Amino acid sequence: KAGVTQTPRYLIKTRGQQVTLSCSPISGHRSVSWYQQTPGQGLQFLFEYFSETQRNKGNFPGRFSGRQFSNSRSEMNVSTLELGDSALYLCASTLQGAMNTGELFFGEGSRLTVL
Amino acid sequence: ELKVEQNPLFLSMQEGKNYTIYCNYSTTSDRLYWYRQDPGKSLESLFVLLSNGAVKQEGRLMASLDTKARLSTLHITAAVHDLSATYFCAVGNNDMRFGAGTRLTVKP
Numbered sequence: 001k002a003g004v005t006q007t008p009r010y011l012i013k014t015r016g017q018q019v020t021l022s023c024s025p026i027s028g029h030r031s032v033s034w035y036q037q038t039p040g041q042g043l044q045f046l047f048e049y050f051s052e053t054q055r056n057k058g059n060f061p062g063r064f065s066g067r068q069f070s071n072s073r074s075e076m077n078v079s080t081l082e083l084g085d086s087a088l089y090l091c092a093s094t095l096q097g098a099m100n101t102g103e104l105f106f107g108e109g110s111r112l113t114v115l
Numbered sequence: 116e117l118k119v120e121q122n123p124l125f126l127s128m129q130e131g132k133n134y135t136i137y138c139n140y141s142t143t144s145d146r147l148y149w150y151r152q153d154p155g156k157s158l159e160s161l162f163v164l165l166s167n168g169a170v171k172q173e174g175r176l177m178a179s180l181d182t183k184a185r186l187s188t189l190h191i192t193a194a195v196h197d198l199s200a201t202y203f204c205a206v207g208n209n210d211m212r213f214g215a216g217t218r219l220t221v222k223p
Contacts, residue, residue: 031209043203043213056210090157101165102146102208106158 002027004107006091012113018079021110025072025093032074033104034066037088046089049074050096078112086114117142119206121214128194128221136189136217138204147180147187148205152216158203162189194221 005024013019025032034046045058049068066076072093078085088111092104118141128134138147149162162171164180164187171178175198177190187204201216 033209033211035213042215045210045212048209050209058210092158101163102211103148103160103163104150104158104205104211105160106150108157 004091004093004105006089006107006110008110009108010111010113012115013081014115015081015083017081018077019081019112020075020077021089021091021112023074023076023091023093023107025074025091026095026105028095029093029105030072030096031094032068032072033092033094034074034076035090035092036060037090037109038086043090046076081114083114086112088112117144117207117212119204119212119214121202121204121217124215124217126217126219128191128219130195130221130223131193133193134191136191136202136204136219138187138189138214140185140187140204140206142206143182143185144206145182146206146208148211149178149187149189150203150205150213152201152203154200161202191219194219196221196223 007022031050033048036044048056052068063079068074088109090109092106120139147164150158152158162178167182169180175192180187199221201218203213203216205211205213
């Protein structure tokens with residue numbers, strides 16, 4: 001069974017640009033969450049999607065947005081990039097329904113460097 | 116807002132020793148998760164604790180949950196070098212929040 005797939009794995013952008021990151025969840029998983037990981041702030045929750053709807057959002061500015069498609073794949077977008085957006089962006093999926101334990105399964109991450 | 120606190124944040128151990136990592140959280144939850152992260156890697160699920168008094172063990176690691184005290188512990192028995200990693204606890208449902216992580220180094 002394939003795991004969570006994130007693309008691209010590495011990318012370099014300059015300030016002011018925008019970036020789109022993609023996440024394909026484990027087959028059958030309908031919930032996708034995004035996290036930002038930095039040495040200073042640790043793992044911070046960005047947002048969570050289920051059935052194409054954003055159910056929860058963390059404390060991030062509006063420059064951070066996301067969406068989920070009907071096949072449960074998700075994208076997140078960061079506009080007007082700032083140096084502080086340099087981070088590892090992690091996507092995680094989880095099974096919903098009666099068998100759901102809430103356990104998150106993480107992808108390898110997309111490492112964004114903003115210059 | 117839900118707060119998750121871990122301590123210690125850094126832990127250096129000798130091989131063969133025992134130690135415990137603590138995880139406190141601020142709001143009621145009957146679920147708690149432990150994850151491991153190796154340098155440059157993603158997070159790997161270690162334990163899923165789903166009720167008060169839950170105890171799970173895998174090898175040299177044992178996790179427990181006390182929902183009344185809002186406390187979970189991750190106990191390391193007879194540490195070995197391969198356990199060197201960062202360990203995170205996490206609480207929540209569809210907006211899981213993570214502790215700051217405990218960076219464990221096991222020295223020969």
